[in-house]
Amino acid sequence: xxxxxxxxxxxxxxxxxxxxxxxxxxxxxxxxxxxxxxxxxxxxxxxxxxxxxxxxxxxxxxxxxxxxxxxxxxxxxxxxxxxxxxxxxxxxxxxxxxxxxxxxxxxxxxxxxxxxxxxxxxxxxxxxxxxxxxxxxxxxxxxxxxxxxxxxxxxxxxxxxxxxxxxxxxxxxxxxxxxxxxxxxxxxxxxxxxxxxxxxxxxxxxxxxxxxxxxxxxxxxxxxxxxxxxxxxxxxxxxxxxxxxxxxxxxxxxxxxxxxxxxxxxxxxxxxxxxxxxxxxxxxxxxxxxxxxxxxxxxxxxxxxxxxxxxxxxxxxxxxxxxxxxxxxxxxxxxxxxxxxxxxxxxxxxxxxxxxxxxxxxxxxxxxxxxxxxxxxxxxxxxxxxxxxxxxxxxxxxxxxxxxxxxxxx
Numbered sequence: 507x508x509x510x511x512x513x514x515x516x517x518x519x520x521x522x523x524x525x526x527x528x529x530x531x532x533x534x535x536x537x538x539x540x541x542x543x544x545x546x547x548x549x550x551x552x553x554x555x556x557x558x559x560x561x562x563x564x565x566x567x568x569x570x571x572x573x574x575x576x577x578x579x580x581x582x583x584x585x586x587x588x589x590x591x592x593x594x595x596x597x598x599x600x601x602x603x604x605x606x607x608x609x610x611x612x613x614x615x616x617x618x619x620x621x622x623x624x625x626x627x628x629x630x631x632x633x634x635x636x637x638x639x640x641x642x643x644x645x646x647x648x649x650x651x652x653x654x655x656x657x658x659x660x661x662x663x664x665x666x667x668x669x670x671x672x673x674x675x676x677x678x679x680x681x682x683x684x685x686x687x688x689x690x691x692x693x694x695x696x697x698x699x700x701x702x703x704x705x706x707x708x709x710x711x712x713x714x715x716x717x718x719x720x721x722x723x724x725x726x727x728x729x730x731x732x733x734x735x736x737x738x739x740x741x742x743x744x745x746x747x748x749x750x751x752x753x754x755x756x757x758x759x760x761x762x763x764x765x766x767x768x769x770x771x772x773x774x775x776x777x778x779x780x781x782x783x784x785x786x787x788x789x790x791x792x793x794x795x796x797x798x799x800x801x802x803x804x805x806x807x808x809x810x811x812x813x814x815x816x817x818x819x820x821x822x823x824x825x826x827x828x829x830x831x832x833x834x835x836x837x838x839x840x841x842x843x844x845x846x847x848x849x850x851x852x853x854x855x856x857x858x859x860x861x862x863x864x865x866x867x868x869x870x871x872x873x874x875x876x877x878x879x880x881x882x883x884x885x886x887x888x889x890x891x892x893x894x895x896x897x898x899x900x901x902x903x904x905x906x907x908x909x910x911x912x913x914x915x916x
Contacts (some may be wrong), residue, residue: 509576511544518708520546521596539578553629554707559596609710610719610737616701617653642731664714665698796835818845818904826855833859847900854879854897859889874910875903
């Protein structure tokens with residue numbers, strides 16, 4: 507017989523119990539684990555997280571399934587002595603959430619089998635949603651919603667959910683949704699005229715306790731269809747957040763929620779057109795700006811040998827694309843070397859370029875400058891780009907690049 511009698515096998519709504527301490531053990535991380543002769547705490551397993559609660563004056567923060575050696579209750583607080591009688595209490599809202607998610611998974615998985623002969627291969631209860639991996643060919647929104655509708659129909663019929671204990675031989679004669687993972691006595695969860703499957707988790711007493719099942723999204727993953735869903739209280743919490751977001755977006759347009767998608771799509775399309783137009787105008791402006799920078803550079807430096815000039819400048823709040831347009835406009839002039847930087851938010855952007863007849867390796871200069879701004883970059887000998895997170899060091903980076911260019915013998 508297993509060391510710990512598992513009370514949750516017969517009653518998922520049992521949240522208080524008394525038990526005797528069988529043993530204490532210290533885990534690798536120094537925490538204390540208590541093994542009891544009986545427990546209502548569900549340990550992590552089968553895709554379902556552990557229960558939490560209290561054991562005497564201590565908090566139960568985790569439960570570990572040690573199989574025949576019992577359930578180990580990891581505690582924080584005063585530890586009992588071996589032989590002590592202790593009172594345990596489960597965190598009910600966490601238990602309710604988990605039994606809603608687990609029962610919802612049974613219903614949704616059964617719906618996929620009945621509609622599409624698509625079995626579920628894995629199940630996980632995550633912090634905010636749940637996942638099932640289903641062998642569903644040609645998944646579509648319509649097919650998945652069909653399964654959701656069928657599962658919810660069974661929820662709202664409030665069908666009874668019962669527990670059956672059978673032997674492996676008896677189980678072999680029953681229409682189980684999935685094959686049992688072990689031999690011996692099996693615990694089956696039966697949802698009236700809809701599903702029968704072996705499972706050791708906590709479940710509702712009737713489908714109505716699940717409330718509602720909703721699929722948030724789905725994707726193809728490792729040859730399967732991964733479905734992100736939630737049930738019960740989680741659906742209400744998610745709806746409130748989604749509704750608040752929808753109302754806030756609608757308010758921006760002074761419109762109703764149902765009109766928001768069309769208005770947002772229109773705004774996105776208009777923004778794309780404006781961005782294209784701004785890009786075109788920026789290229790025109792870059793040529794005008796380039797002429798002014800060249801004029802100032804020639805006035806400051808005079809006519810250098812072979813007409814060679816170096817333009818180095820740091821801008822504020824300009825994108826890498828913007829300073830690239832400017833650099834390309836500048837190097838239309840022969841004998842020109844350009845070292846440009848921009849503080850784009852908290853990021854540093856760099857573009858180095860030269861005209862085809864000007865000397866210097868822009869790729870080498872870029873690597874040198876990126877060392878100072880803690881970034882990376884590269885390119886060709888005549889054009890290189892880079893960036894980093896030390897925007898305040900941009901002037902020093904340009905000066906280092908200019909010095910390296912002079913050391914190249916330019």
